[in-house]
Amino acid sequence: MATQEPFTLRWGILATGWIASVFAKDLLTSTSAPGRNATDVRHIIQAVGASSSQQKATDFIKKIGAPESTTAYGSYDELVNDPNVDIIYVATPHSHHFAHTLLALNAGKHVLCEKPFTVNAAQTKILIEKAREKGVFMMEAVWTRFFPLSYEIRKLVQDGTIGEVRRVWSDLSLAQNPEETYGPGDEHRMVNRDLAGGALLDIGVYSLLWIWQTLYHLDPARPKPEVSASVQKYRTGVDAEATVLLHFPTSTGIASTSLRIDTDPNNTGLPCARIQGTKGEIQISHPAYKPESYTIVIKGEEEKRVEKKIEGQHGMAWEADECARCIRDGKKESEVMGLEESLAMMEVLDRVREIGGVKYPDSIETTQV
Template sequence: MAPHTVRWGILATGWIASTFVRDLLLDPAARNAADVSHKVLAVASSSSKDKATKFISDLNIPSPCAAYSSYEELVADPNIDVVYVATPHSHHYQNVMLALNAGKNVLCEKAFTVNAAQTKILIETAQKKNLFLMEAVWTRYFPISVQIRESIKAGEIGEVLRTVADTSFSDDVEARWGTEHRMVNPDLAGGALLDLGIYSLTWVFQTLYHTLPKEQRKPPTVLSQITPYHLTGADEATTILLNFPTSTPTNSAHPHQSHGVAMTNIRVAGDPDEEGTTGANIRIQGTLGEIQVFGNPFRPVRYRVIPKKGSGKGEVRDVVCEFPAGGHGMYWEADEVARCLRDGKLESEGMSWDESIAIMEVMDEVRRQGGLSYPEKIESVEYPLQL
C-alpha cells in the first residue's frame, strides 16, 4: 500500500521552522515509517516573499513549493493539507485562528498559546470546523518517551509517586538576551516558563498524568515561585510543585497522590558541562525503582532503569535512543499528524486537547501566583487582532 502523503504549509521562517522542515525532508524509511510521507508545498514569511523564497532555496525544498509574503496567502493555498505554525507563542492564537478559519488543519508549536482561554477557543473552533489541531510538543512522540510511558504503565518501577524535571541553561542573560529577544521580551510572551518550563511540565505530565486511564486523569494543585528578569519582568527562573490526586499504576487498596517538581532557569544549568556529569535531568521515582533520563529534557538521548534492591525487577539497564538519519527528532510528531489525518482524527492521543488545556491552566496559575502577566493584546481572545 502506498504511504499516506501529507502536504505541508509552513507559517514563518525562523530557526524552529527550518529545523522542522529539514526533518520533513528526510526519508521516512530511515525511521521505519513506511506508511506516511511528507511534502512541503508552501512557505510564508510575514515580512517578504524574498524571505520565503530564500528559506525554500536554503533548505533545498523540492519543487513545486510556493513562496508567500503573507500568512493569509498561505492558508488560502488549496494544495496544502496542514499548516505548521512556527511563530512566537505570543502570536499562536491569531495565527492558528487564521488557519482554522481558512479550513486548514494545524500543528502549532508549543506553548500552544499564551493562556488556557485562548487554547480552549482554538479547540472549540477546530471541533466546530471538523479540523485536526495539535500542539507540537515533539518530545512526546520520541521512542524514548513512548518506551518510558509504557514501562510506567506496566509497573516496572512500581507505583510512580514523584517526577523531578529540570530544563535549565546557564547564560549571561543580559549579554545574550538583552531586552528584545523573544526569550525575555514580554511582548512575545517571553520568559523561561512558556519556552523551557513547558518541557519540565511535559515530563511531569506524561509520567504522572498521561499514564493514567483517561477517566482517572485529574488536574494537579499548584504551588510555584517565579524570579523575574530585572530588565523586562519576564520570568528568568520558575519552580513548580504539582500535586496529582492519584498515581500510576493506581493502587486501589491504598490510593496515593503523586508529586511533580518542574524547574526552569536561564542563569543556572541543569547540565553545566553538557556531558551529563551531574547526572539525570529527569528522575521518575516509583516504589520499586527509578527511571533516570539523560540529556536535555526536550531531546533526551538515553535513560536508565534502576530497580529497587530486593524488588525482583532484574538488573540496572541502560537504553540509548538514536535519532535516525541524523534528524533532530521532529519527524515523529509530523508522522503522528499524518496518521491522524489519514485516520480522520481531530486530535492526537499522544497530546490530547484536554491535556494541552490542563498544562496551559497550570502555567496560568503559576503566572497568577508569581504576578506575571503579558500585554493585554497577546493575552486577548479577540480575533482578528493586529499584533
C-alpha cells in the same frame, strides 16, 4: 497483493525562523530512515509563507533544500488559503500562536502548532472550539512526546517496572547569562515581555512534560493537580527562574527551569528527570527536550542504561508522522497529545504565572483578533 501507497500530507509552513527550518528539514528526511519507521506516510512541503515578503519565503525554500516547485507566499493569508495545502505548521513566536492558528482554522486547514499552544488557557480553549467547529485536526507540537524513547518510558511506567510512581522530578535549566546575552535592549524573545518571553513558556514546558506525560497522561482519570510555585523575575517582568510543585492525588511532580543556571553544568551525564516509584526509578538523560538515553534503576539490581540515539533527523519528524496518520484515519486529535491535555497544561502555566505575578501585554493575552 498490491502494495498500498503511502498517505500523502501536503504541508504549509507558516513562518521562516529557526524552528520552522528545523521542522521543515525533518519533513524532507526519508520516512524509511533508521528509527523512523514511517513508510506508510509521505510528506510534501507544498508552500511556505513569510510575514513580510515573497522573497523571504523563497530564500527559506532554498535554505531547507525543498523542491523548486514549493510555492512561496509573502503573506500568511495567502498561505492558509492555498487549496493545495492540507495542514499548516505554525512556527511563529508563541505570542502569535493564537492569531495564526485561528487564521489557519478559519481557512479550514488542519494545524500543527508549536508549543506552547498559546499564551493562556482562554486562547487555547477558543482554538479547540474552532477546530471542532470546522471539523479539522489540530495538535500542539510537543515533539518529545513522540520519541520512541518517550513511548518506551511510558510503557515501562504502565507495566509497573518501577512500582507505583510517587514522585517525578524534572529540570531544564540553561545558563544564558541573560543580562549580557539578551541586553542591553532586552528585545530578544527570551526576555521580551511583548513576545511572552521568560523561561517558563519556552524551556520550562519541557520540565513539565516529563511530569505531565507520567502523572497526568497515563492516569485514565486525568486528574488536574493543585499548583504551587516559586518564580523569580527578570528585569523586564518575565520569569527568569521558576519552580513548580504539582500536587496529584497520590503523587507529586516537581518541575524547575532557569535562564541563569544549568541542569548539567559540565555535561557529565546528570539526568534531566527522575521518575520515582516504589521499586526504583527511571533516570532520563539531559536535555529534557531531546534525551537520547535513559537508565532503569531497580533497588537491589544492576542498573540498565538504554541508548536511543536520534539518527537522520533532528527529532521532529515523528510528530509530523503522527499528524499524517491521524488525518489519514479521520481523527481530529491525537491520542498521544490530545487537545484537552494541552488545555489542562495551559491552565497550569496560567496558575504559575498568576502566582509569580508574570503578566503580558493585553495585546497578546487577548482572545480577540
